[in-house]
Amino acid sequence: MISNRALLTSVFSAVFLQNEIRFMSVSAVHVKEGTEKASSIIRKSIGLKSPKNLWWAKQVTPEYYVAGRLSRRQIQYASEGGFKSVVSLFTYKDKKNCCLGVDYLPSTTEMDSYAKEAGLHFRTVLYSSKVSSAVQSVSDLEESLKNLPKPALLFSDRGYSMTFTLLMYLLKSQINTDFTVENAVAVSELLGMDFSLKCTNRVLCNVTGENIDFPKLDSLPKQWLSYWLATPVYKNWFIAGQILDSHIPLIKQAGFKSVVNLRAGTTHKGKPSQETVTLLNIKDGSRTYGDDTLGPRQSLETLRQQIIDPSKDNSYVSPNSSQNFATTNRAEFGDLIGYNEEIEKLSFRKAGFPYYHVPVVNSEPFSAELFSLYQPELMDSVNRGPVLIHCASSKRAGYIAVLAAAVQHHHDLAWALSKLSQLGMAISPSKKPDIYEMYVNVLTKKGNKTHCHSNKSGKICTECN
Known part of the structure; x- marks a missing residue:
C-alpha cells in the first residue's frame, strides 16, 4: 500500500x-x-x-x-x-x-x-x-x-x-x-x-x-525544476517568457547563474520602444503607444475596446477593482505605459544576480549580424553556468538560444531546425525567412568562418575550416 x-x-x-x-x-x-x-x-x-x-x-x-x-x-x-x-x-x-x-x-x-x-x-x-x-x-x-x-x-x-x-x-x-x-x-x-x-x-x-x-x-542542472516555468533547450540553455519580480528567488534557487533579457528597452534608437504587459480580461495584440485606430494600450478608452469577456465581475481582477479588466501589471515590471526593462534590470541588480540586456526588437528582422553582435554576451552568460533567456512569450528567446547552443556545441543546421520544431518554433525559407536566413548564415560552413567562436575579425576560423 x-x-x-x-x-x-x-x-x-x-x-x-x-x-x-x-x-x-x-x-x-x-x-x-x-x-x-x-x-x-x-x-x-x-x-x-x-x-x-x-x-x-x-x-x-x-x-x-x-x-x-x-x-x-x-x-x-x-x-x-x-x-x-x-x-x-x-x-x-x-x-x-x-x-x-x-x-x-x-x-x-x-x-x-x-x-x-x-x-x-x-x-x-x-x-x-x-x-x-x-x-x-x-x-x-x-x-x-x-x-x-x-x-x-x-x-x-x-x-x-x-x-x-x-x-x-x-x-x-x-x-x-x-x-x-x-x-x-x-x-x-x-x-x-x-x-x-x-x-x-x-x-x-x-x-x-x-x-x-x-x-x-x-x-541538465539537477534542480532547475524549482523554476518549473522554464523550458530546457539544450544543456545549460533555458528559455522563458516574461518572468516576474517574485520569480527572482526561485530562479536563483533553481541553479540558474544569469538571466538574459531580449525584450526592448524603454527606448530604441532614440525612440520610445516599451513593449506590452499582460492584462487580465484584455486581448493581446494592441500596440503600447496605439495606432491610427486605437489610443495608447493602457488608456481606459482603449482597454474598454479590448475586453475579452464583458460579463466578468470586477472581482475577477481583484476584490477592490473598479472595473472588470486590469489596467497595469506591476508584477511584470510594468508601469503606466507597459513593460519597463529598467525596472527589471534594477530588480536583478538589487538581488545581486547577473543580468544581460540584449534587445531584439520585434519591428526589426533577425540577422547573422545581430547574432554576432550579441554572441560574446551570450557566451559569457552561459560560461557562468545555466542561463535563462527570456522575452515576452519565449519565442525570441528560443530562436536565439537554439542558435547559441548550436554554435557553442558545434551542431549543424539540421540539428538546430529540428530543435526549433520540437519547441514549437519551426522555421523555413517561407516561415520566418529572416530567422531561417540567420541560421543558414551562422551555421553553414560559409557562415561559421565569420560567426563561430565569437570571431568578430572576419578571419577564417581554423576550427570550422
Missing part, C-alpha cells in the same frame, strides 16, 4: 519527493552514450491562443498540456488563452504563500471556484492521500479525463508526477495510436524529466505492458 502523496510520487520516479526533488535528463530511446539523435516530436506553437500569457504551459499532445501548481492568475490565463479544462493530480488542502507572482497558490477548493469563475471545467484525480498504487492513479486519471473538454491543462506540484502519470495513461489507453514508446521518451527529454530508474521502468511495465528503457543523460 502507498499511504501518502510523497510516497506515491517517489514510486513514480524514486528521485523526487514533494519538497525535495532531484532531477536529471533523458536521451532518446536506445541511444548510445555520447551520441545525439533528433526527436521526431514536432510541437504546435507555444501558448495556444495566447503565447504571452501561456508560455509556461508545456505540450505533451495537442490535447494535453502539463504545468506545475497553478496560481489564480494562471487559471484565468488558461481560460482566456483557449484551454477548456484544468486537472489537478493531487488535492491541496491549504493555500501556499509562494512565488508565482502577486497571487498565492490556492487550495483545491479555491482552484475549483476560480476555474468555474473563469469558465473552465475543473477536476481532481486523487482526492485522498492514501493511494493503493501508481497503477491505480492511472485508472483514476483515466476516469477524470472521461468526457473532459479539450485542450486540458494538467498539473501537479512541479508538473513532474502529473507528466509521468499522463505518459502512462497515454501508453496504456492507446487513445492516440501515434503516441508510441519513442514519443514518450522524446517528450520526457523535451521536458527535461528523467524517468530512467529501474523502479520507474517497472511501474511503466506494470501499467502499460511495455518494457520501456529511458536512457539517462546527465546534462
Whole structure:
C-alpha cells in the first residue's frame, strides 16, 4: 500500500519527493552514450491562443498540456488563452504563500471556484492521500479525463508526477495510436524529466505492458525544476517568457547563474520602444503607444475596446477593482505605459544576480549580424553556468538560444531546425525567412568562418575550416 502523496510520487520516479526533488535528463530511446539523435516530436506553437500569457504551459499532445501548481492568475490565463479544462493530480488542502507572482497558490477548493469563475471545467484525480498504487492513479486519471473538454491543462506540484502519470495513461489507453514508446521518451527529454530508474521502468511495465528503457543523460542542472516555468533547450540553455519580480528567488534557487533579457528597452534608437504587459480580461495584440485606430494600450478608452469577456465581475481582477479588466501589471515590471526593462534590470541588480540586456526588437528582422553582435554576451552568460533567456512569450528567446547552443556545441543546421520544431518554433525559407536566413548564415560552413567562436575579425576560423 502507498499511504501518502510523497510516497506515491517517489514510486513514480524514486528521485523526487514533494519538497525535495532531484532531477536529471533523458536521451532518446536506445541511444548510445555520447551520441545525439533528433526527436521526431514536432510541437504546435507555444501558448495556444495566447503565447504571452501561456508560455509556461508545456505540450505533451495537442490535447494535453502539463504545468506545475497553478496560481489564480494562471487559471484565468488558461481560460482566456483557449484551454477548456484544468486537472489537478493531487488535492491541496491549504493555500501556499509562494512565488508565482502577486497571487498565492490556492487550495483545491479555491482552484475549483476560480476555474468555474473563469469558465473552465475543473477536476481532481486523487482526492485522498492514501493511494493503493501508481497503477491505480492511472485508472483514476483515466476516469477524470472521461468526457473532459479539450485542450486540458494538467498539473501537479512541479508538473513532474502529473507528466509521468499522463505518459502512462497515454501508453496504456492507446487513445492516440501515434503516441508510441519513442514519443514518450522524446517528450520526457523535451521536458527535461528523467524517468530512467529501474523502479520507474517497472511501474511503466506494470501499467502499460511495455518494457520501456529511458536512457539517462546527465546534462541538465539537477534542480532547475524549482523554476518549473522554464523550458530546457539544450544543456545549460533555458528559455522563458516574461518572468516576474517574485520569480527572482526561485530562479536563483533553481541553479540558474544569469538571466538574459531580449525584450526592448524603454527606448530604441532614440525612440520610445516599451513593449506590452499582460492584462487580465484584455486581448493581446494592441500596440503600447496605439495606432491610427486605437489610443495608447493602457488608456481606459482603449482597454474598454479590448475586453475579452464583458460579463466578468470586477472581482475577477481583484476584490477592490473598479472595473472588470486590469489596467497595469506591476508584477511584470510594468508601469503606466507597459513593460519597463529598467525596472527589471534594477530588480536583478538589487538581488545581486547577473543580468544581460540584449534587445531584439520585434519591428526589426533577425540577422547573422545581430547574432554576432550579441554572441560574446551570450557566451559569457552561459560560461557562468545555466542561463535563462527570456522575452515576452519565449519565442525570441528560443530562436536565439537554439542558435547559441548550436554554435557553442558545434551542431549543424539540421540539428538546430529540428530543435526549433520540437519547441514549437519551426522555421523555413517561407516561415520566418529572416530567422531561417540567420541560421543558414551562422551555421553553414560559409557562415561559421565569420560567426563561430565569437570571431568578430572576419578571419577564417581554423576550427570550422
